[in-house]
Amino acid sequence: MKWVDKLERKYGRHAIHGLMKYIVGANLAVYLLALIMPGILGKLALVPHLVMQGQIWRVFTFILIPPDLHPIWIFFTLYLYYMIGTGLEQAWGSFKFNMYYLTGVLLTVIVTLASRSFFGTAGYLNLSLFLAFATIYPDHELLLFFILPVKMKYLAILDVLLLVEGMITGGLPAVLMVSASLANYLLFFWNDFLAMIKLKKTVKKSKKKFKVIEMKDYVRHRCTVCGITERDDPNMEFRYCSKCSGHKEYCMNHLKNHEHTTD
Numbered sequence: 001m002k003w004v005d006k007l008e009r010k011y012g013r014h015a016i017h018g019l020m021k022y023i024v025g026a027n028l029a030v031y032l033l034a035l036i037m038p039g040i041l042g043k044l045a046l047v048p049h050l051v052m053q054g055q056i057w058r059v060f061t062f063i064l065i066p067p068d069l070h071p072i073w074i075f076f077t078l079y080l081y082y083m084i085g086t087g088l089e090q091a092w093g094s095f096k097f098n099m100y101y102l103t104g105v106l107l108t109v110i111v112t113l114a115s116r117s118f119f120g121t122a123g124y125l126n127l128s129l130f131l132a133f134a135t136i137y138p139d140h141e142l143l144l145f146f147i148l149p150v151k152m153k154y155l156a157i158l159d160v161l162l163l164v165e166g167m168i169t170g171g172l173p174a175v176l177m178v179s180a181s182l183a184n185y186l187l188f189f190w191n192d193f194l195a196m197i198k199l200k201k202t203v204k205k206s207k208k209k210f211k212v213i214e215m216k217d218y219v220r221h222r223c224t225v226c227g228i229t230e231r232d233d234p235n236m237e238f239r240y241c242s243k244c245s246g247h248k249e250y251c252m253n254h255l256k257n258h259e260h261t262t263d
Helices: 002-014 019-036 040-044 048-052 058-064 071-092 094-115 123-136 152-217
Strands: 141-144 148-151 238-240 249-251
Touching: 002 094, 019 040, 019 058, 019 071, 019 094, 040 058, 048 058, 048 094, 058 094, 071 094, 071 123, 094 123, 094 152, 123 152, 141 152, 148 152
Parallel strands: none
Antiparallel strands: 141 148, 238 249
């Protein structure tokens, strides 16, 4: 992406390396804190009317709210987020991953404030991260329920179904949030999709051209003596000589008028 490359050349030195480990660490800390102070989550959530009243910190702190899960699953989920973030950073570099996460945050905040909807957490942003990881590492396997290996590309289908389900059941606000999540994804992968489509067209065109050339040069019969083929004379008949070794084929003009080979 040219615009990201330009920004990286100018501001790349300010990239946060290992961003996801800080976010995951903060999620875990907030989760443990919430066990003691349950009300803390309400003070961090992205609530539009409270932001408008001056609680600006909410446009940042909502990403620190952990998934609402059983204690056993919270560690698995946070590890999954860490793996996804680290994998994206390794593939893209720190700056591009920072930009992906930042644009996801900005789109989430803009849509939330514009629609005055309450979602509060970074759930849809995390789904966007998951989709990006599955695109880059489609054959990476996760152990579902710690037993069943499932490739990321199949889990990505489940991810998309969850987004669609959210759009259907959540009404217009959910549609806007899902659209923001997908917009962030497409912003970074659109050029890749165009390149892939262009490559497929080129391959298809090359295969078609090769097939035409191959069919044009292909002949079934060729006389061993004069080299005539069925393309030269469609009415010509060809026969194999039983006295020649190597299954030599001759046109009717040379079938009985040639020197037999025994090698």
